[in-house]
Amino acid sequence: MPDSTYVVSTPVGQTRLLLNDVATPWVFTDAEITAFLEMEGGVVKLAAAQAIDTNADNEALASKVLRTQDLQTDGAKLADALHKRAENLRNQHFNDLEGDGYFGVVEEPGYGFYRPEHSNGYL
Numbered sequence: 001m002p003d004s005t006y007v008v009s010t011p012v013g014q015t016r017l018l019l020n021d022v023a024t025p026w027v028f029t030d031a032e033i034t035a036f037l038e039m040e041g042g043v044v045k046l047a048a049a050q051a052i053d054t055n056a057d058n059e060a061l062a063s064k065v066l067r068t069q070d071l072q073t074d075g076a077k078l079a080d081a082l083h084k085r086a087e088n089l090r091n092q093h094f095n096d097l098e099g100d101g102y103f104g105v106v107e108e109p110g111y112g113f114y115r116p117e118h119s120n121g122y123l
Contacts, residue, residue, distance in 0.1 A: 003026070003029045003030065003031075004024075004026040004028070004029050004030050005030055006022055006023075011037055011042065011044055011047075012030050012033045012034060012037070014044045014048075015033050015036065015037060015044050015047045015048045015051065016028075016033065018044065018045065018048035018089060019048045019051045019052050019055070021033075021051070027051075027055055028051055028055075032051075033047065033051065036048075036050045036051045036054075043093060045089045045090070045092055045093040045096075046089070046090060046093055048086075048089055049086040049087070049089040049090045049093075050086070052082050052083075052085055052086040052089070053082070053083060053086045055082060056078070056079040056080075056082030056083050056086070057079065059078050059079045059082065
């Protein structure tokens, strides 16, 4: 059985699609993408953003500025572009939430749930 799959109807496949890990050799295994999903509460865009950030950090650590007669690579520029893509996905997620009229309820440890619409009330 392969370590990784690409089925777009699953959260793992949707995460792969957003981070452009859609063909072998895979950058991340299914288990790693599942871990990103778990860390990000099952939110595909946030999991993809975390995976992209991880990949960008790996790229920055592994790559340097290299130049030959006909080729130049710059790991730092690539990492920067990947981090911007991850930030864009996070912004998309939070903009999607705002468009749905979403608001959050914050639990204060020891105080119960705080109602953000009332500055002095607790549930």
